[in-house]
Amino acid sequence: MSLKGRHLIDPNDFTMEELNEIFNLADRMVEERDAFGEICKGKILGTLFYEPSTRTRLSFESAMLRMGGKVLGFSDAGTSSVSKGESIADTIRVLSSYADVMVMRHPKEGAPKLASEYSFIPVINGGDGGHQHPTQTLTDMLTIRRYKGTLENQTIAFCGDLKFGRTVHSLISALSNYKGSKFVLISPAELRLPGHLKSSLLEKHNVSIYETESLEEVINQIDVLYMTRIQKERFFNEADYMRLKDSYILDRHKLKDSKEDMLVMHPLPRVNEISYDVDDDKRAIYFKQAELGIYVRMALIALLLGVNVNAYS
Amino acid sequence: MLTVNSINCGIVIDHITAGNGIKIFEKLKLDEVNFPVVLLINVPSSKLGKKDIIKIENKIDVDITMLGLIDPEITVNIIENDKIVKKMNTVIPKEVQGLFKCKNPRCVSNFDEYVTPKFRLVKANGKIHYRCNYCEELTSYSI
Structure with a gap:
């Protein structure tokens, strides 16, 4: 099934073959970016950002501009017709005739899904509350695939806030479709992966899951270490926070026991969970990861638009 | 044993789990209607031990999906001329x-x-x- 005209609301909207199609095109775009500089000429990306998001919005805009397309939209609901009380349905119906593909970020969970029911053009979920952020997941998957050569047979550790972190939920769910995936979950007891998600992973995919509070205990067995930020307010009491806060900060000292080819990833922005002294280590690829986010969004937009990706290469 | 006359034309909602009868009565807003309605509670039942029954002396639209959601054991009988002309089982809606x-x-x-x-x-x-x-x-x- 072609990706042309489809929506991306949840990473599971696409099959593994369709995801591969996106990643293969993104790989080509990384290798010869200039060859794709005109493929979206005459096309418009609508950016509907109902809440501020510098990083995601700019990466989408950059992706479209790098393919010769144009961008229009709003980056704050206060400056749009939304502030006059217009419904999502009406905004989407109108925007559908102004653009060829749209990305929507909204604080209400399920808003992009609702938008897709009224839209005549493809809708990309750019993050809906604590629910999904599928293009971050695609970015993470492309990064692992490029650096490890495959998404199969990887031991992937998630460290930090695994309870509320939507990037973790989306990525772990997507990776569980790949054979040989092993997950190591490093978090304080209060911030463990939600039970319903864990049981669904174990029931549906029969994956291996190991839970621990200690990063040091497992760091030598990991292929990919996905760090996330822990907010102090997520802890139930101050004593636990003081006891555990340092154990989720990655520094050069902890890194010395890890595999030579381990990848350190982070969805960014980081606060203090990765020391700056790690940035120079070859295992630290979080800035490369952010860069790959542009390419995966370029590939996604091009395929949803159905433009000829072979015309210029 | 308490007896209640059968109805001539209408609907019998049967096999309601004891205790749910009053809830369904309220959900269907049967306290607002102007035709005869009977709510029987804790009626002996060989299948359920005890059950509730609602008899409505009128043909009204009953949302089978909603009843299935409340209580999948329920059966709905349509009565015409003192006879059951249709029997419907509720299911848990997908x-x-x-x-x-x-x-x-x-x-x-x-x-x-x-x-x-x-x-x-x-x-x-x-x-x-x-x-x-x-x-x-x-x-x-x-x-």
């Missing part, structure tokens, strides 16, 4: 639209009033839940 709200306060379906909440049946840990089509949160229906 999809539900608009009968209840998503429990997630951040779900878009709780904000935009033109949105009809939609759910799909899922069974988790042996319990029946409904997954919201918009935000994917699980909601259990209770009356």
Whole structure:
């Protein structure tokens, strides 16, 4: 099934073959970016950002501009017709005739899904509350695939806030479709992966899951270490926070026991969970990861638009 | 033993789990109608031990999906000329639209009033839940 005209609301909207199609095109775009500089000429990306998001919005805009397309939209609901009380349905119906593909970020969970029911053009979920952020997941998957050569047979550790972190939920769910995936979950007891998600992973995919509070205990067995930020307010009491806060900060000292080819990833922005002294280590690829986010969004937009990706290469 | 006359033309909602009768009575707003209605509670039942029954001396539209959601044991009999002309069994609906709200306060379906909440049946840990089509949160229906 072609990706042309489809929506991306949840990473599971696409099959593994369709995801591969996106990643293969993104790989080509990384290798010869200039060859794709005109493929979206005459096309418009609508950016509907109902809440501020510098990083995601700019990466989408950059992706479209790098393919010769144009961008229009709003980056704050206060400056749009939304502030006059217009419904999502009406905004989407109108925007559908102004653009060829749209990305929507909204604080209400399920808003992009609702938008897709009224839209005549493809809708990309750019993050809906604590629910999904599928293009971050695609970015993470492309990064692992490029650096490890495959998404199969990887031991992937998630460290930090695994309870509320939507990037973790989306990525772990997507990776569980790949054979040989092993997950190591490093978090304080209060911030463990939600039970319903864990049981669904174990029931549906029969994956291996190991839970621990200690990063040091497992760091030598990991292929990919996905760090996330822990907010102090997520802890139930101050004593636990003081006891555990340092154990989720990655520094050069902890890194010395890890595999030579381990990848350190982070969805960014980081606060203090990765020391700056790690940035120079070859295992630290979080800035490369952010860069790959542009390419995966370029590939996604091009395929949803159905433009000829072979015309210029 | 208490006896209640059979109805000539109308609907009998039978095999209601004891205790649910009053809830269904209220849900169907039977206290507001102007035709005869009888609610029987704790009636001896060989199948359920005891059950509730609602007899309605009028043909009204009864939402079978909603009844199945409340109590999948229920049967609905349509009576004409003192005879059962149709017997319907309720089932746990696989999809539900608009009968209840998503429990997630951040779900878009709780904000935009033109949105009809939609759910799909899922069974988790042996319990029946409904997954919201918009935000994917699980909601259990209770009356």
